[in-house]
Amino acid sequence: MxxxxxxxxxxxxxxxxxxxxxxxxxxxxxxxxxxxxxxxxxxxxxxxxxxxxxxxxxxxxxxxxxxxxxxxxxxxxxxxxxxxxxxxxxxxxxxxxxxxxxxxxxxxxxxxxxxxxxxxxxxxxxxxxxxxxxxxxxxxxxxxxxxxxxxxxxxDEQTVAQLSAIEAGKYLARDLCGTEPERMSAPAFAHYSVAHLQDSGLTIRVEENRDALERDYPLMSAVARASFQVARHQPRVVRFEYQGEGECQHTFLLAGKGVVYDTGGADLKIGGAMAGMSRDKGGAAAVVGLMKSLSELKPKGIRVIADVGLVRNSIGSEAFVTDEIITSHAGVRVRIGNTDAEGRLVLADVLSHLRIKAKECVAPELFSVATLTGHVVRAYGGYTAAVENAVAREQGVANSLNEIGESWGDPMEISRLRREDFAKIRDVSDAADILSSNNAPSSITARGHQFPAAFLLKASGLMDNTGEDELPLPYTHLDIAGSATEGDPVYGVPTAAPLTALLQYILSKSSH
Structure with missing residues (x-):
């Protein structure tokens, strides 16, 4: 289209x-x-x-x-x-x-x-x-x-131009999210994205070198360990950057989970639960689609940096396993609690890079977008869940985002991080700094979509940027496991959520 x-x-x-x-x-x-x-x-x-x-x-x-x-x-x-x-x-x-x-x-x-x-x-x-x-x-x-x-x-023309830009982004996001795992493998996802944005004015960089990925994205590379053996399944990290005209007033940094296929890894999905796992890239798809919309609208006074981690969680002799301790990009030692909780590992490293980048940015706000947990579907059905850190909560980010989403038909539910969420990621062995997950399905785990946000804060180093820090970084995690598709629960039509709400939120900070 x-x-x-x-x-x-x-x-x-x-x-x-x-x-x-x-x-x-x-x-x-x-x-x-x-x-x-x-x-x-x-x-x-x-x-x-x-x-x-x-x-x-x-x-x-x-x-x-x-x-x-x-x-x-x-x-x-x-x-x-x-x-x-x-x-x-x-x-x-x-x-x-x-x-x-x-x-x-x-x-x-x-x-x-x-x-x-x-x-x-x-x-x-x-x-x-x-x-x-x-x-x-x-x-x-x-x-x-x-x-x-x-x-x-x-x-009027302005209204319709915005509609066209939104739909152009959503169309691209639906293609990326909804396409089967061989046609839209990690390299293919990166290529398809770059091909559709090459004349957009965005700055785009694709990281595919294995040495660089293992050095700079150690948690993500652990997820990809079994997929490195197959060229067409090897991981990628893609950065898209938009710089609007005029003096920058706000910067938005976005991390997208792009698990192009999730077998569950060594903790293999069984009983038919693997079907539909080619849609586990919905977060990355929505983020790339958002960048497409921004490139068409060209709002002034803002900067947007989006990193998507693209990986296949494969099984095999090289697969990472539960109990391993892996040091994240932020220097946090993570014990793997379950290899099927792989998305948070991908996001943690990507967020760590964005955290460092944010320190040199004007008025930065960070977001992660991911089809992360079955619990969010159990808790909220087909709605996106927003889970904020203390800084974002103080600034009312999720409330603003939800208010805008309500008016545009892209609503969400707001969850709150609490002390129990941080307790869940404590490694009782004391050998590691934190535990990635418990070893039960998130859908039957109390606070199963909230505590992964606590993990992301810790593993990415964002916990160091609190309200008392010189540069407090507002961070909002958006779990779209329930909202990324509609209709059939396995092969429903991708929605590109929360592209519309995020785009309107960003535009509300623009000087255009």
Whole structure:
């Protein structure tokens, strides 16, 4: 999909013939304020009692393309609902538009809504685009082009430019996350990312040298130990950097977990639990997609540095095992508690490098994004969980991020780090500084998504940057194990969460 998939449309574009279908989003039980469109809907209701209450197709000679999908959204008066109602309807409308053969639909909103729905049209449009994505393997095997030629949005150019940038990033992220582990191995993931960002203006560096990786990313290299033997499975670390015009006011440093396939390692996943583990790269995918969106929007006054650790957690005679003690990049001795808790090892080394980089940056904020634990799914279902360090909590990072995410249909739950989380990573043998994990599934472990954040703080050296430090570093861990895909729990469609919320949060600090 090209970055100009969404096209701005003028106020009266619904009358023009540049579009072959009008998709009108309204609220159920209310007619549009536009009299022409209201008359079309009311006439349709004489023939079909569902009109105005459910998704319907109407003959509409007065509008562009001569036909209209009326997409009434139900539930906007329910205080437990949110703007994702419009994303849901956008997906339904996209399926119908595609089924009836539309190639250039125009999206329009005509509804009375309160402030919680201020981004309703944008959310509907992103839902519409989400439903049109086709897996990369299918597109390559069948030579498929984009499902539609273009989608018009009745909004101003700035709004639509932002929508196009978001969708361009999400499309790339869906490809990276959703593609099978041979087509999107660690080297292939790095190559695909660089190929789609090579003309973006970003600075990109790929580390693939084994000596450098083992020296600078010792925990990640332990995870990769069995995969080094196979060239196409060897690990990579990719750094993307965006520097906006003007004086830098804020710096954002992002770490993405890119476990391109997770067998569990020596603690092998059994009983069918390995299926879907090609999606364990959703964090890295979302981070790369975010950099794509930023490269298109080019906000001023900010700097964004993103590192993604790409690795296959393979089994074999070289595999790392439970009980090993490995010193992290930050100099912390880590006892391995379970080889299936590999993502936090990848992130710890990547975060350590970002921690050092942050000390020379203006107003730095750190984030990690990862499909990290089954516990977060047990605790929060399909929501992203935000776990902050004390500095970020004091600054209200997660609260701000969640408030923005709520308005854009990318909400999250906020968890709090507590003393019990640090107690869980104590190595009782006293031979190591910390323990990477317990030896039970996180989904049945109390505080199973919170204590990994405590590990990340310790293993990366971020615990040294407390509120009393000269440069306190706010850090927020985002666990997207529940939100990275939707639909089928194993092979559902990638969502690119939390790209939209993170992007809007970053833009809110920009001077553009």
């Amino acid at each position: 090209t970055s100009n998939f969404f096209t701005p449309a003028a106020e009266n574009a619904w009358r023009e013939q540049d579009w072959d279908l009008l998709v009108l989003f309204t609220t159920a039980g209310e007619w549009p304020a536009n009299k022409v469109l209201a008359d079309i809907a009311q006439a349709g209701k004489l023939l079909d009692a569902r009109v105005g209450n459910t998704l319907t197709m109407l003959a509409a000679p007065q509008v562009s393309g001569g036909r209209m999908i009326l997409a009434p959204v139900t539930g906007t008066d329910n205080e437990y609902q949110d703007v994702r109602l419009f994303a849901d309807m956008g997906k339904q409308a996209a399926a119908l538009a595609k089924a009836v053969g539309a190639r250039r639909p125009l999206l329009m909103l005509d509804a009375k809504l309160d402030a919680a729905y201020k981004q309703a049209l944008q959310v509907a449009a992103l839902g519409f685009a989400q439903a049109l994505w086709q897996p990369l393997e299918k597109r390559e095997a069948e030579g498929l082009s984009a499902a539609l030629d273009a989608v018009g949005v009745l909004a």
